[in-house]
Amino acid sequence: MITLNNYEQYLVLFVDGELDEATLEEFETFVAAHPSVAAELELFQMTQLEPDQTIEYQGKKKLIRTETTRRIWLPLATGRKYLVAAGIAATLFLGVVVSRMQKAPELQPLTHRPQGTSDSTARDIASKSDLPVLIDSAKTGNTTVSRISKAGAKKTVMPAIRKSLKSELQNKPQLGYVQVAKDQPDSANKDVAIRSTEIDRADQVVAKRTEDRGALPAITPERKNPIDSIVTADTALAALPQGNHVTKPQQERDNGMQDLMSGIREKILNASDAVAGKYNSIKKNISEREVKVSFVNKKFILSF
């Protein structure tokens, strides 16, 4: 309720426009009933300020903003470096992909080292054979091509061998490359039977690859060892685990390797009288009783 004791605050509220409808009516009634209050109301109304519209802020232009997108310009040289690096990486990646696509997995490696086979095992097998045979291998893609070469006997022996058997072996393959088809039956653990069809096929593949590659350094006159020619693909093939390369028991592998060595020796001895004779001479000329033999990726020792 508005009284003479509190009317001033209502005057201020009225000036400031903060009175609600009901209070406003009561206030107007009170002011009408009290002229002195009305005069005082005029003074309060005079306290109201009016903004000076002539005052303007002069720095508006400074306040205007524009959203700008940051652009990072790399130096041209740096950009080129990145471009060149990206190009090289893309080229290498495409090269790898294309090369892998071109190499269809049609053939399986000739030799697949069974799990558990150790050098000591091979050495034991080799000790049961008296034939010095050195077998090298060259891996090309998914296919392993094995080359049977001379034994690791003293180098002084080899020229004599080559010379004596040169004439006889001219018509035979100079190197025996063997390539084993993927789906060959698993027979490595049974015997060392020579499968002529597969050998022929392997020889064809080898010949074709030899022609394609053309520059296999291994086919050189110095390395045309007669024994290499005799114990070529067939013996190596027979000795190797075939088919799906399931790991064989150790004894089966040992038997297979022993048969291999026997087959190699028999092959040489039965090749011709000249070869057999030279083999004996080789044996005599070998001063060392152990010959290190490298078979594919595996090394073992043959003892005489």
Add this chain to the structure above:
Amino acid sequence: MHEKEYNSAVREWSDRLFRFVLKSTGNMADADDIVQNSFEQLWIKRSQVEAAKAKSFLFTVAYNQCVDNHRVKTRRPHTALVDSPASGPTPGVKKAIEKALGNLDSQSRTLVLLKDYEGYSYEEIGRITGLSDSQVRVYLFRARKQLKEFLVCIENVI
């Protein structure tokens, strides 16, 4: 609030903000700094401020800076009427009111300016200044009464 809305706020509110700050601080340079800082804050926080609340944001920032400015220069007398570029010849009553405004304390002066210059309600003034409605009412009552008493003195009016 995006760029266009911000620039629109500059064009719409910079003059009024400047008048309020100038009257509050009584110093042209301080008013310029406070206005610039207020809009700088608005630009920085534009993503958090709606366009409709830009004015309230600006006056809140400006009010706080006016308070800080007053604390720093608490001993300096208010010279708004002297520094004001519009401080030319004015009618007697208006000039007396301007003078009386300079004699108010900083808090009361600011509240009167917010009320009279911008027409804010007590509730809005409370949001800007952080005061309660009753505090705003008390401050404004005291300020109005002080201004009225200043006008009552004949020597102040003449």
